[in-house]
Amino acid sequence: NAGVTQTPKFRILKIGQSMTLQCTQDMNHNYMYWYRQDPGMGLKLIYYSVGAGITDKGEVPNGYNVSRSTTEDFPLRLELAAPSQTSVYFCASRFDPRGGELFFGEGSRLTVL
Amino acid sequence: DAKTTQPNSMESNEEEPVHLPCNHSTISGTDYIHWYRQLPSQGPEYVIHGLTSNVNNRMASLAIAEDRKSSTLILHRATLRDAAVYYCILAMKTSYDKVIFGPGTSLSVIP
Numbered sequence: 001n002a003g004v005t006q007t008p009k010f011r012i013l014k015i016g017q018s019m020t021l022q023c024t025q026d027m028n029h030n031y032m033y034w035y036r037q038d039p040g041m042g043l044k045l046i047y048y049s050v051g052a053g054i055t056d057k058g059e060v061p062n063g064y065n066v067s068r069s070t071t072e073d074f075p076l077r078l079e080l081a082a083p084s085q086t087s088v089y090f091c092a093s094r095f096d097p098r099g100g101e102l103f104f105g106e107g108s109r110l111t112v113l
Numbered sequence: 114d115a116k117t118t119q120p121n122s123m124e125s126n127e128e129e130p131v132h133l134p135c136n137h138s139t140i141s142g143t144d145y146i147h148w149y150r151q152l153p154s155q156g157p158e159y160v161i162h163g164l165t166s167n168v169n170n171r172m173a174s175l176a177i178a179e180d181r182k183s184s185t186l187i188l189h190r191a192t193l194r195d196a197a198v199y200y201c202i203l204a205m206k207t208s209y210d211k212v213i214f215g216p217g218t219s220l221s222v223i224p
Contacts, residue, residue: 031210033212035214041216042198042200042214042215042216042217043157043214044214045211045212045213045214048210048211048212050210056210058211058213059213090156090157092156092157092212094212097204097209097210097212098145098204098209101159101162102147102149102157102159102212103159104156104157104158105156106155106156107155107156
């Protein structure tokens with residue numbers, strides 16, 4: 001099993017550009033999450049999903065969109081990139097929300113100039 | 114709204130036990146206690162979780178107070194590789210689906 005795979009690992013965007021961060025998991029997990037982590041700070045929840053077709057906002061959803069058309073994939077779209085979105089983005093998944101281990105991808109480092 | 118309180122930082126000597134505290138005074142009976150850690154330049158990784166009883170695994174032990182208002186993550190013998198940020202998180206019945214991280218405790222291990 002590959003676990004949680006994120007692409008790209010690094011990306012530089014210009015202000016106003018758009019892009020999609022890809023996240024795929026092969027563990028058949030229903031629950032998937034997107035976090036951002038600014039330098040020296042903790043993780044902030046952007047969006048999460050409890051299953052295909054169901055998504056919900058987290059702590060910091062503004063400027064982002066998500067979709068969940070399949071169990072495996074949970075892409076995060078940035079529209080009109082801003083310097084404030086410079087961050088490391090982590091995707092995660094889990095099977096059981098109560099006692100289940102959260103599995104993280106390796107992260108995607110995004111810089112907006 | 115992490116609902117937990119942890120010290121910002123702690124230090125430990127290598128090969129000594131480490132006790133990382135977490136206060137969660139508003140915990141309810143169905144809330145699970147989870148611990149994760151994040152090594153430098155890596156994503157977080159699961160450490161351990163529990164509900165009421167103390168728990169042990171290959172990485173650590175989790176000691177839960179009788180009133181469940183606090184818990185302690187125990188690393189039995191700190192190594193340099195254990196230097197990380199440790200997050201204590203509540204999985205609350207009112208919001209099992211969400212996982213909100215607080216600032217955590219930054220653990221330094223001194224050789």
